[in-house]
Amino acid sequence: MITGTGSCAPSSSAGNVFFERLVDTTDEWITARTGIKNRHIISGETLSELATAAARRALESAGTEAAELDLIICATMQGDYIIPSMGCVVQREIGATCPAFDLNAACAGFLFALDVADGLISSGKYNKILIVCSDQLSKFIDYSDRSTCVLFGDGAGAAVVERGDSLRYIRICSKGDADLLSINSARPKSPFFVEGKSQGYLAMSGQDVFKFAVSAVVGSIKEACAAMGITPDDIDYFLLHQANGRIIDMAKSQLGQPCEKFLTNLAEYGNTSAASIPLLLDEQRRKGTFKRGDMLAISGFGGGLCWGTCLLKWAG
Numbered sequence: 001m002i003t004g005t006g007s008c009a010p011s012s013s014a015g016n017v018f019f020e021r022l023v024d025t026t027d028e029w030i031t032a033r034t035g036i037k038n039r040h041i042i043s044g045e046t047l048s049e050l051a052t053a054a055a056r057r058a059l060e061s062a063g064t065e066a067a068e069l070d071l072i073i074c075a076t077m078q079g080d081y082i083i084p085s086m087g088c089v090v091q092r093e094i095g096a097t098c099p100a101f102d103l104n105a106a107c108a109g110f111l112f113a114l115d116v117a118d119g120l121i122s123s124g125k126y127n128k129i130l131i132v133c134s135d136q137l138s139k140f141i142d143y144s145d146r147s148t149c150v151l152f153g154d155g156a157g158a159a160v161v162e163r164g165d166s167l168r169y170i171r172i173c174s175k176g177d178a179d180l181l182s183i184n185s186a187r188p189k190s191p192f193f194v195e196g197k198s199q200g201y202l203a204m205s206g207q208d209v210f211k212f213a214v215s216a217v218v219g220s221i222k223e224a225c226a227a228m229g230i231t232p233d234d235i236d237y238f239l240l241h242q243a244n245g246r247i248i249d250m251a252k253s254q255l256g257q258p259c260e261k262f263l264t265n266l267a268e269y270g271n272t273s274a275a276s277i278p279l280l281l282d283e284q285r286r287k288g289t290f291k292r293g294d295m296l297a298i299s300g301f302g303g304g305l306c307w308g309t310c311l312l313k314w315a316g
C-alpha cells in the first residue's frame with residue numbers, strides 16, 4: 001500500500017504566451033488541443049534535486065526514515081548522469097543505505113515501478129520501498145518543433161510503498177515500437193560512428209500516440225474492473241497520465257463517467273512524463289481529496305510503448 005507521497009516541480013515556468021514568441025503557435029491552439037496552460041521547466045536546479053525533494057517529502061508524509069527503506073526504485077528516462085543511476089543519487093542525498101536502481105518505462109514509469117515494488121513486497125523479500133519518478137523532458141525537446149515543444153514540462157513525484165492489501169490490481173504491458181514515439185540517444189563524437197540525423201530530440205506521431213493512449217487507458221481500465229468484478233461506476237477517482245486533456249475527455253466518455261471523477265493538473269504542469277501520476281497523486285493527497293476506502297484507478301501510458309493500470313483502495 002502507498003503510505004506516503006511527495007512531489008517537486010521546478011521553480012521556473014513558461015506559460016503558453018512564451019511559446020507564441022518561440023514558434024508559430026497560439027495560446028488558443030494549445031489550450032483547445034491539449035488543455036495545457038503552463039509547464040515548469042528546469043533552469044536553475046537539477047533533476048536530482050527535484051527527485052530528492054520529492055523523495056524527502058514522501059518519506060515525511062509516510063513517517064518513515066530513509067534508514068528504514070529496503071529499496072529505492074527510480075523511474076526515469078535519464079537522470080543527471082548515465083552513471084550513477086538516479087536511484088543511487090537519491091539514495092546518497094536522503095542518507096539511505098538500501099539498494100537503488102532505475103527503470104525506464106517513459107510516461108508509464110510509476111505503474112512499472114509500483115508493479116516491481118508490489119512483487120518484491122509480496123514475495124516477502126522487502127517491506128518498505130521508495131518509488132521516485134522524475135523526468136526532464138526539456139533536455140530532449142526541439143524548441144523549434146511546435147508539435148512537441150508546447151507539451152512537456154519537468155518534475156518529480158515519489159511514493160512510499162509498504163506491505164498491505166490496498167493495491168487490489170496491477171497490470172503493466174509493453175509493445176515495442178520506435179516509430180510512434182522515440183528519443184534517439186545523442187552520441188558523443190567518436191572516430192568510429194557516422195553521425196546520423198537525429199540528435200537526441202523527442203519525435204512523436206501525435207495522432208497515432210493519441211489513438212494508442214485512448215485505447216490503452218480505456219482497455220486496461222475495463223480489463224482491471226472485469227478482473228475485480230466491479231464496473232467503472234465503482235471507481236471513485238481516475239488518475240490518468242497527464243498528456244492531453246482530450247485523451248482524458250475521451251476516456252471519460254468511453255467509460256461513461258462524470259468529469260468530477262477525473263483528477264487533473266495538466267493545465268499547470270503539462271506532460272511531466274514519469275512524474276505526472278505521482279505529482280497528481282501527491283497534490284490530491286495534500287488537498288485531502290481522498291478518503292479512506294476510496295477506489296482509485298491509476299493509468300499510465302507512453303513511449304516504449306508501455307502502459308499499465310492499477311486499482312488502489314486508498315488506505316488514508
Ligand code: UT7
Nearest residue numbers: 025026029033107146147150206207209210213243244302
Ligand atoms: O506522454 C507521451 C504520450 N503522448 C501523448 O499522449 C500525446 C498524444 N498526442 C497529442 O496529444 C496530440 O496529437 C497533439 C497535441 C500532439 C497534437 O494535436 P492534434 O490535434 O493531434 O494535432 P495534429 O497533429 O493533427 O495537427 C493538426 C494541425 C497541423 O496543422 P495542419 O497540418 O493541419 O496545417 C499541425 O501542424 O495543428 C498543427 N499544430 C499546431 N498548430 C499550432 C501542431 N502543433 C501546433 C501548435 N500550434 N503547437
